Amino acid sequence: MRASDLPQVRALRLFSSMEEKHFEALMEVSYLQTFPPQLDLIAEGDLADFLYIVVEGSVELYARSNGRESAMGLVRPVGTFILAAVLKDAVYLMSARTAQRSKILLIPSQNIRQAFQQDAEFARAIVLELASCYRGVVKEYKDLKLRTAVERLANRLLRYHNDQGASGKLELPHDKRTLASVLGMTPENLSRAFNTLKPYGVEVDGSTITLADLKSMKTLAKPNPLIDDRST
Amino acid sequence: MRASDLPQVRALRLFSSMEEKHFEALMEVSYLQTFPPQLDLIAEGDLADFLYIVVEGSVELYARSNGRESAMGLVRPVGTFILAAVLKDAVYLMSARTAQRSKILLIPSQNIRQAFQQDAEFARAIVLELASCYRGVVKEYKDLKLRTAVERLANRLLRYHNDQGASGKLELPHDKRTLASVLGMTPENLSRAFNTLKPYGVEVDGSTITLADLKSMKTLAKPNPLIDDRST
DNA sequence: TTAAGGTCTTGATATTTATCAAGGAGAGGG
């Protein structure tokens, strides 16, 4: 890994409170690499050799069973994925591919586990990150189990809208096919769900969405911080 | 907490490798309590005051949104719940109530976080437990997202069957209403799903299920270790 | 023994979601 990349990595929450010597040891065995879009990074069932950290770009987590495939989540900077598999020294439960050209940090699992034992501050950062991931999945699970497709879309739009500054407009961060999969529906159904939201002030122009009537959107969506807030 | 209960708790994986003095300090502030069935233990949205460990009995995790309610999981001995909220010092994402008369260990969150910092072995046990919880939810999420209702039931039956010794018979560990909710369907639909499975050798007698044709069950269910194995 | 209250099942129907088939709109390449 190049020395010029170090400060960028050091600034990540996961590493910022770590002892210098442990950080250096970790970086010596790590790779910061740039990948083209749509490249498969890991496949479910493989042994967890590395911890992945998305530094730039974005990565799609997905899973397959029977003939079906579904997106399980999107990881954007700065997020980790498959931390649990790394810590347990187990196989990946999800596959991952780049959604865009992405800069990704790879750290060998073994060294992560070692650093966890040696550095209490790092251990603390790791467990907080893992707890956040856990709560993220629980929220996705609740979203899917307690809401209809239209409600999921409405709440997702409100979330993106907030993340992007609540200006009345938002950009979908991925194509509609992927969004549909993330939301647990077919692309056809996503189209129809957008039509259903039209009376609530949702205007679609490509990947730009305008929310013209936030109040009625919220009445319909009934956003719930215990599902939709990513910060808590 | 009574001294006679200590060995039982000490044997739990979470505590077995902890230093004696840290264990004692933790136990001094903890409660081992027995609760009647159907008692609400925590409510989503409340601040995480305690870590809960199910020592005997079983606990149902559930969540609400809009008017809907759904079971999110069942915790049986020896399992923890809401570990992530405790570590993050955040609010619970799920509610919990006893399913049966249950013996439960309550440890104040603050002391858990303190012990995590002081005892590296405990930190290791905690992170492994949390990673297991994470992977458990991911599996539930995959189950719901990638399978139909009948497939979910079939795979659940195969799982219970295995857990209970693979003798051709199995006992449902909860009433059908709860099972339906865990599987993400209505009780009516569960009934129909059992009927759909009849041609595959599934005979229902109250909460006793006989699997008379495992081969065709497996052909239908297509069990997937990356969803159904609880050990990995 | 009967009445009352569960849980579970069944049938009829409605709603939601998926599938299949076709067409439109836009981007990039020749």
Added chain:
DNA sequence: CCCTCTCCTTGATAAATATCAAGACCTTAA
């Protein structure tokens, strides 16, 4: 400029799931 490709949309239909209503079955208690 037009072709071709991909992505998205729309319509028609099918399948999956939920809802509503009723009844069966079981347990418990008077």
